């Protein structure tokens with residue numbers, strides 16, 4: 511049997527909603543024992559958010575908390591704090607994403623925990639860094655997308671829709687969780703060498719900004735050259751002093767656009783994305799496949815700079831081809847011709863996609879009480895390890911076993927229950 515990468519690693523998970531739970535779920539998939547600390551009687555707020563079936567934990571919770579164990583614990587009591595302290599004494603990783611100052615206020619600061627257990631790695635997620643003027647501000651997904659440069663550069667660059675727009679992808683939440691995973695894994699490697707844990711802080715603003723570094727590239731190009739020739743508005747609209755929203759433009763210097771396909775009038779996702787490469791050979795191949803061989807040698811089209819000046823005309827020409835075919839036909843034909851392209855897949859199409867299920871990207875999980883639900887499994891695929899995606903814990907499901915593991919007797923557990931330190 512293959513050893514899980516994080517087998518033997520104990521994680522105390524005091525996180526909630528999405529950013530922190532996405533991080534600890536990934537650690538669990540890599541084989542860590544993840545113990546989720548939840549508020550007595552309430553638990554993670556996502557347990558009761560967007561309910562699709564009355565009385566059952568919500569899908570929001572289930573999709574972010576698989577393979578964990580749950581203990582309901584009132585950390586605002588002396589006894590609750592003692593229990594958390596005991597759990598942390600021999601833990602490898604602690605992760606929290608409470609509002610700024612909340613964990614410190616209850617005695618669980620980095621300084622205290624480093625003294626308690628010098629090997630412990632402490633991971634924390636906040637909206638903003640300590641040096642930020644917004645360091646004390648609470649944050650959710652769109653806050654991070656707005657402060658991290660994503661909203662200002664996403665959406666349409668003109669007209670009524672020229673407003674900051676957030677992505678449907680969780681750049682502020684799950685992306686931050688994945689950034690913290692990287693930090694925690696590096697800290698584990700470091701601890702192998704030094705024997706000492708460290709503090710890993712990941713702000714949501716930084717995680718978004720890290721994915722917007724090409725937009726900072728554009729800002730500098732704009733300042734150095736006075737224009738952004740790869741902006742979709744070029745050459746029609748003279749740019750301002752900052753990076754405009756790019757709509758569906760590719761973002762680099764290649765000509766990429768999202769085109770209507772057959773059925774677009776009734777299907778909002780009957781679209782395909784096609785990139786016309788800069789180099790002469792792939793451009794010529796694309797022209798042949800698109801039925802535009804006349805573009806290959808015409809100086810109006812046959813260099814990237816020339817094409818950039820007439821891109822609206824090119825978009826129209828390509829769309830004349832795509833609109834007569836459905837998006838899958840387009841990808842089949844153009845893909846064969848070596849043209850980079852992809853269908854716009856709806857969530858319904860993704861849900862039903864057999865290939866995503868076959869490779870374990872979309873998995874069906876059997877959840878106590880509910881039965882089967884679909885989730886997105888572990889994105890990295892290993893040659894010698896396949897995470898077994900298991901159910902998410904019911905609220906406080908593992909309270910007894912966790913307390914026994916740190917030395918509490920049945921009598922003591924009963925007492926803790928009657929005092930509401932753990933679940934009722």
Ligand SMILES: CC(C)(COP(=O)(O)OP(=O)(O)OC[C@H]1O[C@@H](n2cnc3c(N)ncnc32)[C@H](O)[C@@H]1OP(=O)(O)O)[C@@H](O)C(=O)NCCC(=O)NCCS
Nearest residue numbers: 527528529548549584585586607608609612636637648649
């Ligand atoms: C997400 C967020 C906005 C929610 O803020 P919130 O509504 O104040 O909720 P929190 O859980 O942080 O804190 C609520 C209280 O519950 C308490 N609490 C949490 N777990 C507890 C437990 N097991 N036992 C007792 N009390 C608990 C906290 O100590 C806090 O008490 P306080 O307000 O007296 O300090 C905030 O936690 C935040 O900004 N987090 C950092 C960024 C982040 O990760 N955002 C989430 C993105 S998905």
